Amino acid sequence: MKSSYLETINDVIKSGRFKDNWDSLAQYKLADWYQKAKFGIFIHWGVYSVPAFGNEWYSRNMYIQGSKEFDHHINTYGPHKEFGYKDFIPEFKAEHFDADEWAQLFEDAGARYVMPVAEHHDGFQMYKSDISRFNAYEMGPKRDVLGELGESLSKRDITLCASSHRIEHWFFMGHGKEFDSDIKEPLKVGDFYWPAMPEPDHHDIYSSSPSKEFLDDWLIRTCEIVDKYQPRIMYFDWWIQHHAAKPYLKKFAAYYYNRAEEWGKEVAINYKHDAFMFGTAVVDIERGQFADQKPYFWQTDTAVAKNSWCYTENNEYKKANEIIADLVDIVSKNGSLLLNIGPKADGSIPDEDRAILLEIGDWLRVNGEAIYDSGVWRVAAEGPTLIKEGQFTDSESKTFTAEDIRFTVNGSYLFATVLHYPKNGYVCIKSLSDKDASKLPHFHGIIQDLEILGFDEKPTWERSEEGLNIHTNTVQSDKPVVIKILLD
Secondary structure, three states: OHHHHHHHHHHHHHHOOOOOOHHHHOOOOOOHHHHHHOEEEEEOOOHHHOOOOOOOOHHHHOOOOOOHHHHHHHHHHOOOOOOOHHHHHHHOOOOOOOHHHHHHHHHHOOOOEEEEEEEOOOOOEOOOOOOOOOEOOOOOOOOOHHHHHHHHHHOOOOEEOEEEOHHHHHHHOHHHHHOOOOOOOOOOOOOOOOOOOOOOEOOEHHHOOOOHHHHHHHHHHHHHHHHHHOOOEEEEOOOOOOHHHHHHHHHHHHHHHHHHHHHOOOOEEEEOOOOOOOOOOEEEEEOOEOOOOOOOOEEEEEEOEOOOOOOOOOOOEOOHHHHHHHHHHHHHOOEEEEEEEOOOOOOOOOHHHHHHHHHHHHHHHHHHHHOOOOEOOOOOEEOOOOOOEEOOOOOOOOOOOOOOEEEEEEOOEEEEEEOOOOOOOEEEEHHHOOOOHHHOOOOOOOEEEEEEOOOOOOOEEEEOOOOEEEEOOOOOOOOOEEEEEEEO
16 A cells, blocks of 8 residues: 555655655745734643653653653553553543533634644554554544544634654654564564654754655655545644755645645645745744744744643643734734644643643634734734744743834724733833934834724724824733724
């Protein structure tokens, strides 16, 4: 079957408009719906949700001698040779998984796209697969999780996407060979633990190269997700930038983009660390943001929990107002926010995750016109609080002031979102000052009127050389406040 699938992939590339080279893939047109959506939900849910300890890398860490996961595993489940990671699969029952309930929650949260992890580093597929029997349809829940969720999302016009973290499976289980565990040679292609190679030095990712056999398998698995579920975005995690994967990434992109043209749908690919040539897919920043507005569309992926992407019993949660402020900042800089939650092994969504999503949804129902379908303005931001740029920078909470304002445009309106509304009700938007036009202010047009979204009070306002001065008496909120400004 694998050889015939590889032939199919080559045939689609040969007959399609997109070829497996950067020059051809550069003709890709960024999906319009994606640029308008602005807010999506990421879902890390799988076998690792059963131990619910440490984080979603439990399958790797439990085999690293001396790690907290290693000690926890022995103390809780016994020796690895008697109870290994594979033995969690029967306990992954998902008895409370309700795709319609999940989809309704995501709709209430205001999400426009949803991205379940189709296969994580542990190698367990969350969908019905013809490639491996180690999947959620044949084992564990014995349900096509990705398919069921896709059907429920489509009823609510929410776009199904998918992520593949398979590439890291090359080494993810490798530590299990270092002592007497259930990971033993010989490992055959298709085995759950295969290939369990030695882990590369994280400072030199090229110290171990995936084999052709493994990369062929990777390509087929990823294309299978495309063919079975037609996800509108495919997301790839780190290590995909490995030089050995480059030819396969080009093949996948050409195959995916050609298939999308057959379907008549716009699609996109998310990547990190320059895995793709710039302009052929969408840049993703993990747990971080850009400090400044970008001329290109990009995405942040982060989680409701600071310490883990999956459910654990000790998750440290962010506050909804922190996430909303990040959403506003990201959108003002031409980005989109992909926010992760971690369901429990039984398929229920933790109360904390649910509460955060509903709080975000409440805010978006009132202020969504400043987010959805919006575009960037002349400047993205003003104010003293600096955004730390780069990945893995979201562990510390930001403290915004009444001077920290973010801008978007939508139709006839400019939206100025105050990230921390002042108790005294006075806001000065310096970017809208009435300075002499010769000094090149950001704006020297005509403001017809303005309103505060979600509040009945009619604010008073006037422009001066200092800025647009706005006065309110009753507007108070612990979340960002949106000022909707009608321009002539």
